[in-house]
Structure formats: structure tokens, C-alpha cells
Amino acid sequence: MELAFGGAAGITVLVAYGVLMLAVGLITYLRNRHVRESLDEYYLGGRGLGVMVLFFTFFATQYSGNTVVGYPPTAYRLGYQYLVSIPFFILIVAAYLFFAPRLYALGRRFSLLTPVDWMHIRFQSKAVTILAATLMLYALGNYLLEQFVAIGQGVSGLTGGTIPYQVGVVFFIVIMVAYSWLGGMRSVAYTDTIQGIALLFGVFMLLIGSLLYLGTPATSAEVMLAQMPDKIGVPDAAGRANWLSLLLLVGIGAAVYPHAIQRIFAAKSEATLKRSFVRMAYMPFVTAGVVFVVGIIGISAFPDLSTAESEQLVGRIANALANQNAVFYWAMVLLFGGVIAAIVSTADSVLLTFSSIVSNDLYGRFISPEAAEHRKVLIGKLVGLVAVVVLVIIAWYPPSTLYQIFVLKFELLIQTAPALILGLYWTRLNSRALFAGMLVGAVFAAVMTFTGLRPLGVFSGLWGLMLNLAICVGGSLAMGVSEQERRRAVEVIGSY
């Protein structure tokens, strides 16, 4: 896309942003020199994140650059059918209410560091721990890969190709790894805060500019009524089924993002966590809601775009606004800086969680439990770095060459949900049935994804989950649990 502000202004903002992030990492390091001595300090910010920072770090895991760049085009193509994106994001927060209270309490009691850590405490099964850790690492790796590709494309798009894709990827990854290493979770959470504010500011300027210069929902309504009434009317049966399945999927899926769950453990107190959740519950109106309206305005401002052209809707709108005056010119430059920032802030959280699982659940649990904590942290960082290097090599050429194995994420993560959620409430859950369900569900979902099978239009991950649940619940009911296993379960979750 041709941008009025490509080139120098874009480069300035990106470099300034990179320097700011490094400064945050350095200051965090200087103020918390012991940060790399302990797993709690490095991966959970000493379990001391306050309301504001905790809120923004949740915000950054939930909203990525894709929310800004990808959602308006979808609203443009689907019209009001895509209004579902607002309840969708609120539902993620609502879903947390059904497991986060107990998980936070357990996190405090057992000093839990990762979701896998919880499974180990609950089931004490080497097989479950290793399988869950493997599924999570694999999926997190693919998330990272996706973010890296998005960084490269975003940077080269913003600067009109002045900064090539590969340079953008390497520049931001080096900065990201540097500030993560310097300050751990604290750096990540503080930069998330800056990134979140930049994104919110940019998105609001995008809406204000669109309303001032491009049109209103009313002008788009006229266009839709005249030419495409299905975009403004109540969805038909198929549209409603789609709407419902999206909400259901989110309801189940919200639980499985390990980097989001880890943030529950990082809260300073129950009160802090609660206050952050309440704030999150209203954010969809100013994030998903705002970008939805922008997409709707696009319908009258840029009519008749093809699907491929509509993907660049935000670029077109930003370009139109940047040409109006200096205020919007700089606001749009900041918006695109914010988009890149949001992608980086999603990537840094994923990388930190990746390293924590290696440090705590694999190396610290099975390979060298006696090692000093700073050594465990170091191993996590180094393995994380190796993963980053491998992923950068894969991401070196843009994604048309990416194979299905690099697409599997959510399909696999969702298979760990029974261990995580059922384990919280059901003392008769049999760990062997749980393991078998997780394994079969993951393999089944992967095979269905590779072969492109989607019976009844239902997402492959959900088919895997249904099979997984059938094995896990059926197996537990059929086999029962040993007296010892049951006593252990009661000891862990029985007091709530």
C-alpha cells in the first residue's frame, strides 16, 4: 500500500519506539537487579503487578496489532454481522470468572508459576506434565512465528518498503529479547502499558478522523440499504449459527492461552486481579467497538473494494486522514507505531511464557531440580533464544511458504483445557484418562487440520476437544481413581 507518510516519518517513529522499549528494560533492570536470580521475580514480576500494569498486560495479550489492522476489513466485508466482535471480547473476560478465582487462590498457596505447574501439583503425573508442556511450547512457538511475520509485514508496510521485511523482523526481535532479558515480566508488563496506551490513542484518532472526514454510520447505512441489505439486516439462520459458534468457541478457548493464565499468577493480590478484570470487561467497547465502526464507515468511504483490497482498508483510511492536516498525519504515524508495538507486546508475552515452561516445568522439574534458580532462569532464556533464532529463519521469507504444521496453535492448546479446568473442580478425574484424552484429542485435531477436514463446519480443535473430553470423562468414570489419587486431589482442591 502507498502511504503518504511512508519513509522517514515511519522510520523515525519505529526507531524512537525501539529506543523507548530498551530504556524501559534498562531502567527496570537497574531498579531490580536481583530480577534474574529467582523464577518468581523474572517470570511473574515478583507476583507484585498492580492494577494498572496488570490491566495493560492483560490488554496486550488480548488485543494485538491484528485487532486494529484485521478487524475493520472484516467489518467492511460482513457489515453488522461482525458486531459479534464486541460481545466476543467481553465473553473472554466473563469466562475467566469461572476458573480464575480458584486458580489465583491455588497459585498463591502453591506458588504456581505456569499453567503446567498447576497440572503437576494437581495430578503429579509425569506424562501429563510433559505432554501439556510440549503442546503448549509447540503452540506458543507458532504464535511467536505468526507475530514475527506480522512485525516484518507491518514494518515494511508502514515505511512503504523503505525498511525491508527482514530488517524489521530482526530489529524488533533483538529489542524485544533485550528488554525481556533485562527485566523479565516487569519489563514486559511496563512496555505492554506503553504499547497499550499508544494503540488506544491511535485507534481513537482513527475513529475521530473517519467521522470528521470520511463519513458516518448513517452514510454507510444508506449505501448498505441500497446495495447490500444483508450487511445491515439481522443475520439469517446461517449467520446466527456462525455468531453462536464463535461465541461458544471463545467461551471454551479463553481458558487455554498460557500467557494469559500466567498473568493471573502475577497479580499482586486478589483485589488487584478483580479490579483489572472489571476494567477489561469494558474495554471491548473502546477497542473492538471502535474498529468495528471504522470498518462500517469504510463501506461508504471506500465502496466496492475486492477482498484483497479491503485487507488494506486501514492503510487507505490512514492515508486519507494523513493527507488532511499535520495533526492527523502524526496521529496516523503514531497509530502505525502503535500497531507494531501491539504485535511486539503480544510476542514478548508469548516468549516469556515459553521460557518459563522450559525453566520451570521441563528443566527445573525433570532435568535438574537441584539447580539454582538463576540457572533455571538462564536455561529458559537460552532455550527461548534458540527458539527465536529458529523461528526467524522460518519467518525469513513471508508466509505463503508456511506449512500447516506452523499453523497449529489453538487446536492444540484447547486440548489442555480439561486438565486445567476440570482438574480445578473434579476430584475423581483420573490422570491416565486425562493423558489419553489430551493425546488423542491433539493428534486427532492435528490430523483434521492437515487434511482440511471440517465436518458440519465445526472447527477441528473442537472435534479434538469433544473426543478428548469423552475419553477423559468416560475413562475417569469407568476406571475411577485410586484412594491415593483421590486423597491427593481432596488435599489440593478440597478446601474450596
Next chain:
Amino acid sequence: MKNTKEPVKSPLVWILFAVIFALINPWYFPAGSHAPLIWGVPLWAWAIVAASLALSVFVTWVVHYQWDMRTDDNEDQ
């Protein structure tokens, strides 16, 4: 055993959640209808936005009145 409050254990939480979940799905308007438009936005979309707001208020209510695991008590001692 401490006197704790947990959302999953409250039937009222589940009932309200089910009602609001039903309301954030647009089944209660005839398919294809769009009138009347209010500020260029169809009424059914306003209804979904209102139901979404109800979901946010529900989250606030649950957090304040149905969630108290007494985790913070220990730290005060």
C-alpha cells in the same frame, strides 16, 4: 474451612449468565430486518450493544459480590 465465595458455586451466577448469553445472540429479531435506524445504526445492533453492556455489568457484579476467596486475608496477618 474458610468462608469463601466462588462464582461457579452460585446458581444465580449461572442463571444470569445463561440469560445474558442468550441476549448477546441476535435470534429475537426477524432475519433480514433492519428498521428502525437510530443514528444510522439498526435497532437490533443497539440491542446487541445493550446486551453486551449488560454482560460487562454482570462481570462487575460477579467480581464484587460473588468472588471472595479470602486469598488476601493471609497477607494482612
